[in-house]
Amino acid sequence: MNNAMPVELAAAINDVMAGVKTLGKDGNNQHQRYDFVSTDKFLAAVNPLCAAAGLVILQDEESVEVATQESTDQYGKTKTQAWLTARYSFMLAHKSGAVYGPLRRTVMVLANGAQAFGSAQSYALKQFMRSLFQISTGDKDDADLQPADDLPHARRDAKATPPRHDVPKSNGTDPQAIASAIKHAIDAAADIEALNADMRRFGFRPGSNNPSAGSDLAKVKEHSEQAFKFLIDRAANKRSTYVGEEATAMAAE
Numbered sequence: 001m002n003n004a005m006p007v008e009l010a011a012a013i014n015d016v017m018a019g020v021k022t023l024g025k026d027g028n029n030q031h032q033r034y035d036f037v038s039t040d041k042f043l044a045a046v047n048p049l050c051a052a053a054g055l056v057i058l059q060d061e062e063s064v065e066v067a068t069q070e071s072t073d074q075y076g077k078t079k080t081q082a083w084l085t086a087r088y089s090f091m092l093a094h095k096s097g098a099v100y101g102p103l104r105r106t107v108m109v110l111a112n113g114a115q116a117f118g119s120a121q122s123y124a125l126k127q128f129m130r131s132l133f134q135i136s137t138g139d140k141d142d143a144d145l146q147p148a149d150d151l152p153h154a155r156r157d158a159k160a161t162p163p164r165h166d167v168p169k170s171n172g173t174d175p176q177a178i179a180s181a182i183k184h185a186i187d188a189a190a191d192i193e194a195l196n197a198d199m200r201r202f203g204f205r206p207g208s209n210n211p212s213a214g215s216d217l218a219k220v221k222e223h224s225e226q227a228f229k230f231l232i233d234r235a236a237n238k239r240s241t242y243v244g245e246e247a248t249a250m251a252a253e
Contacts, residue, residue, distance in 0.1 A: 005100050006094065006098035006099075006100060008054075008094040008096045008098040009055070009092050009093075009094050009098055009099075009100050011053075012050075012053035012054055012055040012094055013053075013055065013092075013132065013133065015049070015052070015053040015055075016046065016049045016050055016053050016055060016133050017133050017134060019049045019052075020045060020046060020049060020133055020135055021045070039122040039123070039125065039126045042125075042126050042129055042130070042135075046129055046133065046135075054094050054095035054096065055092065055093075055094060055095075056092070056093040056094070056095075057090060057091075057092060057093075057125075057128070057129070057132075058090065058091040058092075058093060058101075059088055059089075059090055059121070059124070059125055059128075060088065060089050060090075060091075060102075061086065061087075061088055061121065062087045062088060062089050062104070063086070063087045064084065064085070064086045064087075064117070064120075065084070065085045065086075066082055066083070066084050066085075066111045067082070067083055067085070068080060068081070068082050068083075069081070069083055081110060081111075082110070082111035082112075083108050083109070083110060083111055084108065084109050084110070084111040084116045084117070084120055085106065085107075085108050086106070086107055086108075086109075086117070086120040086121070086124065087104060087105075087106045087240070088104065088105050088106075088107075088121070088124045088125075088128075089101065089102035089103065089104050090102060090103045090104070090105070090128055091103075103128070105124045105127065105128055106240055107120050107123055107124045107127075108120075109123065175219050175220050175222070175223035175224065175227070176223075178216045178219055178220055179220045179223075179224075179227050179231060181216075182198075182202050182216060182217070182220070182231050183231060183234065185198045185202070186198065186199075186231065186234050186235050186238055187234075187238070189238060192239055195235060195238060195239055199235055202215060202216045202217045203215020203216055203217040203218055204217055204232070204235070211228075217231070
């Protein structure tokens with residue numbers, strides 16, 4: 001992505017920000033009993049302003065994953081649910097031909113049927129526009145039509161966090177066994193801190209494509225560049241599910 005936004009797009013975004021008003025709430029979350037601004041109302045308010053400014057927002061689905069995980073509701077009850085994690089890219093285009101992007105967002109919603117895909121897409125678009133144009137709504141940041149359950153792994157209790165001794169140990173010599181152990185550790189990491197600690201233990205060095213000499217990751221890379229890249233990308237994708245923003249590498253600490 002080019003870091004320099006074209007002046008035409010910056011001016012168009014500014015025009016929309018100048019024209020948009022505080023949006024009144026037209027929806028109600030029956031689970032938590034609060035009102036919110038629907039995606040339809042966002043589009044009705046923003047689309048004419050974007051058209052007048054010559055601004056187009058393009059949304060594309062990059063990946064979707066459904067996983068069954070534990071979560072805890074507001075009453076402290078733990079239950080197993082299917083969650084849909086969707087990653088979207090947004091491109092900003094101007095009628096002059098100027099473009100900027102991609103800008104990425106990740107959302108998680110309950111996988112409660114085919115409507116979950118539309119819910120994720122609409123919510124990502126709504127929050128992207130809200131952030132881009134800095135629209136005041138007074139909304140809570142919960143997924144509007146769902147009960148307020150914690151996201152998977154949000155609570156670090158004994159039941160939700162796999163014990164560290166459950167992560168299989170590699171035999172130290174077989175690259176395939178080492179890669180399998182690293183993949184398991186990435187998938188089992190309960191939060192960003194645990195993920196970063198595991199990756200450092202395996203020899204990951206932030207900001208470098210080369211792992212520490214003699215480390216487990218170095219052994220995997222020596223055996224297969226493709227396997228090494230798969231593990232690095234998997235760790236980055238796992239981290240992005242916690243951050244909710246684009247994450248292409250492990251964060252340097």
